[in-house]
Amino acid sequence: MAESETGRVGWVDLTxxxxxxxxxxxSAVLGWEAEGLDMGGYDDYVMTPRGSDEPAAGVCHxxxxxxxxxxxxxxxxxxxxxxxxxxxxxxxxxxxxxPFEGNLALLKDPAGAIFALHEAPGxxxxx
Numbered sequence: 858m859a860e861s862e863t864g865r866v867g868w869v870d871l872t873x874x875x876x877x878x879x880x881x882x883x884s885a886v887l888g889w890e891a892e893g894l895d896m897g898g899y900d901d902y903v904m905t906p907r908g909s910d911e912p913a914a915g916v917c918h919x920x921x922x923x924x925x926x927x928x929x930x931x932x933x934x935x936x937x938x939x940x941x942x943x944x945x946x947x948x949x950x951x952x953x954x955x956p957f958e959g960n961l962a963l964l965k966d967p968a969g970a971i972f973a974l975h976e977a978p979g980x981x982x983x984x
Contacts, residue, residue, distance in 0.1 A: 867935040867975050870915040873928045876901060880916045889913060896921060922955070926971065931963075933973040942974045 873879050880891045880902045888907045893900035894915075901917040917923055936942040943962040947953065950967035960976035 862935045863937050868933040870931045872917045872923045872926045876918045933975040935977050936974050939974050939976040
């Protein structure tokens with residue numbers, strides 16, 4: 858990962874009870890196109906602006922691993938080392954929302970806002 862990526866917003870997800878209605882809402886308001894993402898029994902949605910190849914956001918059901926989250930947008934911040942950034946956040950008053958796993962940590966900041974730390978894959982070139 859390029860060092861300049863650290864701290865940028867890497868992704869956003871909207872987690873709600875009725876993902877289909879919010880999928881349709883944001884498609885109408887923002888011109889996003891939706892692509893279903895199979896979650897094993899239901900679809901979440903990857904939302905992409907019309908005419909773009911770059912997705913803008915996800916619209917997700919409050920089910921499965923997201924069942925305990927309130928309806929909200931979750932911002933995923935890119936960091937170089939998730940575990941190190943998570944440790945600093947906790948020392949400064951953040952609380953883990955769920956156990957740290959892989960390259961993702963979901964936390965609640967000292968004011969109670971939920972956010973995620975995400976370690977982007979490295980800049981390895983394909984052989």
